[in-house]
Amino acid sequence: MTTDVWGRAAATPTRVVQPERRGRQLSGLPPRFVPGDSIWMRLVRSPWTWLVPALVVVYVLCIWRVWSMLSADNTLEDGSVIPGFDWATVKTCARFAAPTAAVWSAFFILFDRIRPNRILLWLLAFGWGSCLAIYTSLVANSWVADLLSVSAGAGDPAAASRPAVFAAPFVEEASKATILFLLAVLVRHRIVTMMQAICLAGLSAVGFAFTENIVYYARAMIYGSLTIGTGDVEEQVKQLVYLRGFLTSFGHPTFTMFIGIGIVVGLRHRSKVVRILAPLTGFFAAAFGHMLFNGMSSVGALTGTGQFKWILAIIVIAMTIVLFRNHRKELRRVKDRLTDFVRMGWLPPRDPVVMSSWRKRSWLLLVAFFRGPRTWWRTWRLVDSLTELAYVRDSMVRGLVDEAGLDREKELLHRVRGLRSRGALHETDGLRLTLDLEPLKFWRGRSLAFKRPTPAPQQWAPPTASAPVSVPAGAWPPPSGR
Numbered sequence: 001m002t003t004d005v006w007g008r009a010a011a012t013p014t015r016v017v018q019p020e021r022r023g024r025q026l027s028g029l030p031p032r033f034v035p036g037d038s039i040w041m042r043l044v045r046s047p048w049t050w051l052v053p054a055l056v057v058v059y060v061l062c063i064w065r066v067w068s069m070l071s072a073d074n075t076l077e078d079g080s081v082i083p084g085f086d087w088a089t090v091k092t093c094a095r096f097a098a099p100t101a102a103v104w105s106a107f108f109i110l111f112d113r114i115r116p117n118r119i120l121l122w123l124l125a126f127g128w129g130s131c132l133a134i135y136t137s138l139v140a141n142s143w144v145a146d147l148l149s150v151s152a153g154a155g156d157p158a159a160a161s162r163p164a165v166f167a168a169p170f171v172e173e174a175s176k177a178t179i180l181f182l183l184a185v186l187v188r189h190r191i192v193t194m195m196q197a198i199c200l201a202g203l204s205a206v207g208f209a210f211t212e213n214i215v216y217y218a219r220a221m222i223y224g225s226l227t228i229g230t231g232d233v234e235e236q237v238k239q240l241v242y243l244r245g246f247l248t249s250f251g252h253p254t255f256t257m258f259i260g261i262g263i264v265v266g267l268r269h270r271s272k273v274v275r276i277l278a279p280l281t282g283f284f285a286a287a288f289g290h291m292l293f294n295g296m297s298s299v300g301a302l303t304g305t306g307q308f309k310w311i312l313a314i315i316v317i318a319m320t321i322v323l324f325r326n327h328r329k330e331l332r333r334v335k336d337r338l339t340d341f342v343r344m345g346w347l348p349p350r351d352p353v354v355m356s357s358w359r360k361r362s363w364l365l366l367v368a369f370f371r372g373p374r375t376w377w378r379t380w381r382l383v384d385s386l387t388e389l390a391y392v393r394d395s396m397v398r399g400l401v402d403e404a405g406l407d408r409e410k411e412l413l414h415r416v417r418g419l420r421s422r423g424a425l426h427e428t429d430g431l432r433l434t435l436d437l438e439p440l441k442f443w444r445g446r447s448l449a450f451k452r453p454t455p456a457p458q459q460w461a462p463p464t465a466s467a468p469v470s471v472p473a474g475a476w477p478p479p480s481g482r
Helices: 019-027 039-045 048-071 087-111 119-152 162-186 194-226 233-247 251-267 272-298 305-343 350-355 358-369 373-398 404-421 439-443 445-449
Strands: none
Touching: 019 404, 048 119, 048 194, 087 194, 087 233, 119 162, 119 194, 162 194, 162 251, 162 272, 194 233, 194 251, 194 305, 251 272, 251 305, 305 350, 305 373, 350 358, 350 373, 358 373, 373 404
8 A cells, every 4th residue: 555645545556468479479479560650669669679789789789799700810839920911811801601591591582482581580580690699609619619629638639520520510500599599589470371381491591601601712722822732722612612502502401491490380280299399309310410510521421422422412312301391381371261151141252262372362462463552551461460360260170279369360361451442453363474574564663562652643734824714793703893
């Protein structure tokens, strides 16, 4: 009991808790959209407005620390000095490593098509792997290497390979996968398919491999320029680029994919035991696979490209089969869940057919692109909303979301109805692509803000003096003489 300034009893203020908002938070659903809020208020209230700049600053600091550590000269025990990295060498090596990163990034992004992640999540995952994960691994691996070298004793030939086999796999996979656990906590309503988790895991691994390849290529160039018996330095670096940038480029993405699969299995399962064991199983599978890969590299098993090509072909074929089977499974899930709304009379019968076909969805967006930015934007939002509606229903069927999912379903159905009425494309039968380039002019300039153009004022022709103007009696101005 509290008292006021006159000593009288005053009521204790109670905090008002919104049950709807609390229920959505517990179910991992996004907050309700308030139509009256301006875009600036939504930006201020969004946690991403503050989290993204903070992560960008952390990324910059980490990559600067990596540069500071690698650009410093290293003095050996015999007094010889190994020079650090210079900017010209790093730029040259970055050009060698860029094609591998571009090809693998395009592969994961293009495969994430059923309910693609936001571009912001793609950039955060790639930046995490290329900046923060590489710095963490560099510091932790150096520390573990010093410990193993001391414990092994001087002159032990196995001291150099032990950190790469027994320590680096656990450190690197943990550093790459941290962004996946962070996103699973913050936006778990976005990570609902295995392709989404694999895409984020793959982008983090591709970013890690991009920076790591630059380091390996630069070290090879510097070591070759200082060693007399190396031979042609450029040819040696090209062989390393062929080995790391092509033959073994699948290593980091493949291992981290296991963690992404484990995370999405845990998110989409109701059992608490599975939610704990699935990510751990994925992590240990990635670490042990990475350990086996490094062990084969350390004993020279990967240098003979004849046998390794068969291993590479088997891994690529197995990855492709698993991904495409899961892709078809997710499309069938979208069709089944949207069919539930068709049976209840809330969606037309063609929506499950169109939304469960990747070809039909792509055709809708392609035709909408040639009809202007407004039509494309509304069509894209319609496809995204119907896909989210299917996965919200699937979460409720699985028991992952409680009654808060009903309110989200109503919100999505209302949005879908409004997008249809405003011209969003939703039917592929009879839809033809018109190659009229006139609507594409709206993509330029300020029209990307999707604002309704202001109609130009109507211009009236001035009266001609040849025709006399008759003024009715009693009309304004009055006749002269009155």
